[in-house]
Amino acid sequence: MNQLLAMRVFIRITDARSFAKAADSLNIPRSSVSKLLQDLEQHLGVKLVERSTRSFTITAAGEAYREQTLALLAQLDEMDTTAGEARVSPHGRLRVDVGSSLANLVIIPALPEFQARYPALELLLGVSDRPADLIGEGVDCVIRGGALPDSSLIARHLCSIDYVTCATPAYFSKYGIPRHPQELEEHHQTIRYFFPHTGKSLPLHFSQGAQKYEIKRAFSDERE
Structure with a gap:
């Protein structure tokens, strides 16, 4: 027996x-209404309603149970409403740790809009690229880029970001303009993102049609 449903049916009855009006208002068969009340009475071991073809009477036990049931259902409805409001309008403190590039380019510029949308939420934003200890540091959420290391934590892919390889006119004047991606690895200096949790730098990817190139290491010669 679904006791909560049976209690709601009892109140509606x-x-x-x-019984007929209760069934119509709940949009369930009249036989189900009768069965639910019967099961509830059997579960409680008392008669809640006395009825005949001409009369309908709530018993003394039914009156007492009805009063308690109304209070309980009101409390449950209030709990549901409160939970729903929390989902629509979050409140409290949220600790987020995010990588520096994503923080500067995406997160921080969007903070005014975020605060306007969720005024009751206190956001604590940590900006770093080191591995974060979620439990030890009390961090609720970490946003990182790159391949996810082996972890028992729950992770979700948020987005993909494209990187642009660029250089200053002064660099081109000094070292020349590369004509093929392979020249970057052999004859040029590169600055790229470094992942602290893996100890590896972000590879440079280039493509032209079906051809794809990946540059994994930087040229380290200091040339005058």
């Missing part, structure tokens, strides 16, 4: 003082 006693409100309408009719």
Whole structure:
């Protein structure tokens, strides 16, 4: 027996003082209404309603149970409403740790809009690229880029970001303009993102049609 449903049916029956009207208002078969009340009475071991073809009476036990049931259902409805409001309008403190590039380019510029949308939420934003200890540091959420290391934590892919390889006119004047991606690895200096949790730098990817190139290491010669 679904006791919560049976309790709601009992309240609807006693409100309408009719099994038929209760069934119609709940949009369930009349036989189900009768069965639910019967199961509830059997579960409680008392008669809640006395009815005949001409009369409908709530017993003394039914009146007491109805009063307690109304209070309980009101409390449950209030709990549901409160939970729903929390989902629509979050509140409290949220600790987030995010990588520096994503923080500067995406997160921080969006903070005014975020605060306007969720005024009751206190956001603590940590900006770093080191591995974060979620439990030890009390961090609720970490946003990182790159391949996810082996972890028992729950992770979700948020987005993909494209990187642009660029250089200053002064660099081109000094070292020349590369004509093929392979020249970057052999004859040029590169500055790229470094992942602290893997100890590796971000490879440079280039493609032209079906051809794809990956540059994994930087040229380290200091040339004058």
